[in-house]
Amino acid sequence: MKITMEQLAAGEEEIIIRYKRMDERIEALCRFIKGQEGRLMGSRVDSGGQLCLFFPGEVFYFESVDNAVYAYLEHEVYRIQESLVEITARCEGSGFLRCSRTMTINLDKIERLKSEPGSRISAFLSNGEAVMISRKYAKGLRAVLKRGRRENHA
Amino acid sequence: MRKKKWAEGFRKYLETEVQVEYKACLYFFAILFFYCCYLLFQGVYAARILYMAEMIFTTYLVGYVQICLLGNFDEGEHFGGREFLSAAGCTAVYTLVSYLCGWFDKRKDATAWFAAFLLFGYACLFLVNKIKRGADTKRLNELLTLYQDKGRMQSARAGLEEEDGKSD
Numbered sequence: 306m307k308i309t310m311e312q313l314a315a316g317e318e319e320i321i322i323r324y325k326r327m328d329e330r331i332e333a334l335c336r337f338i339k340g341q342e343g344r345l346m347g348s349r350v351d352s353g354g355q356l357c358l359f360f361p362g363e364v365f366y367f368e369s370v371d372n373a374v375y376a377y378l379e380h381e382v383y384r385i386q387e388s389l390v391e392i393t394a395r396c397e398g399s400g401f402l403r404c405s406r407t408m409t410i411n412l413d414k415i416e417r418l419k420s421e422p423g424s425r426i427s428a429f430l431s432n433g434e435a436v437m438i439s440r441k442y443a444k445g446l447r448a449v450l451k452r453g454r455r456e457n458h459a
Numbered sequence: 460m461r462k463k464k465w466a467e468g469f470r471k472y473l474e475t476e477v478q479v480e481y482k483a484c485l486y487f488f489a490i491l492f493f494y495c496c497y498l499l500f501q502g503v504y505a506a507r508i509l510y511m512a513e514m515i516f517t518t519y520l521v522g523y524v525q526i527c528l529l530g531n532f533d534e535g536e537h538f539g540g541r542e543f544l545s546a547a548g549c550t551a552v553y554t555l556v557s558y559l560c561g562w563f564d565k566r567k568d569a570t571a572w573f574a575a576f577l578l579f580g581y582a583c584l585f586l587v588n589k590i591k592r593g594a595d596t597k598r599l600n601e602l603l604t605l606y607q608d609k610g611r612m613q614s615a616r617a618g619l620e621e622e623d624g625k626s627d
Contacts, residue, residue, distance in 0.1 A: 400606070400607075400610055412603070412606060412607070413607055413610055415603060415607075417600055417603070418596065418599040418600055418603055419596050419599075420592040420593075420595035420596045420599060421536070421592070422531060422534040422535055422536060422588070422592070423531065423534065426599065440474070447599075449606075450599065450602035450603060450605075450606055451602060453602075453605065453606060453609060454606050454609040454610055454613070
């Protein structure tokens, strides 16, 4: 199979597969490419920077520490290349919300919320961790929950 | 950068100011209620504006002390020894000012009832705030469940559509 790659100066990236017959190999290739859509890439912190792909839905929260952004999954921690602002914008549709200056949280991973004095909110995650959301960001959380989830964002 | 810091500082100041003014209004009305009841029991139907000005000024100052120095104890999670001492300290300030300014004609019995009324007021406000937060927690969790359920439904729908696409 001949592989042709072409660098684009502008416009949307596109993959064209030209085939004579849809066989298992082409089907597997399509599945692989489709499966990569929306995945995030990060280097695993506890295994010497091994590059891995993971879905945003697996992430409990993103945290910015010393100008590096980390994605916290149930058992693994990955360092990602995007900034916290970029990753928040990218994952907003998947239920992520900025909850402090250094953290973006996955609302689907919250087990329960607790109203705290001073209009703050405690978020208890399903991995047992608790995150305190300050009044400034709690306002945003209340607005998002009241508005509800937007359509077409799985 | 400096402008941003200034804006942040000003926003924080405004937030504190709003909290203090809310608290000042709340305690002013509580004190005014007691003062009006005291006057009514005396058969007096006119309240002194000067006393009211003293009251609002005192509640404003004590409001700042409550928020900035005493950790906003009446909105706290628990009402323990530290909170009780803070409430007693603020009550002592109000009682002393009421006595010195003669809000209750320097009568010791009325002043003592006033102190008891304030302590009771602090306890009530603590309970009201706690109940309010409990209701807020319940509402937040209801909204969170709705939000998460909608997400699950969307994922399931997307999965079904993908399956349909494959079978076509």
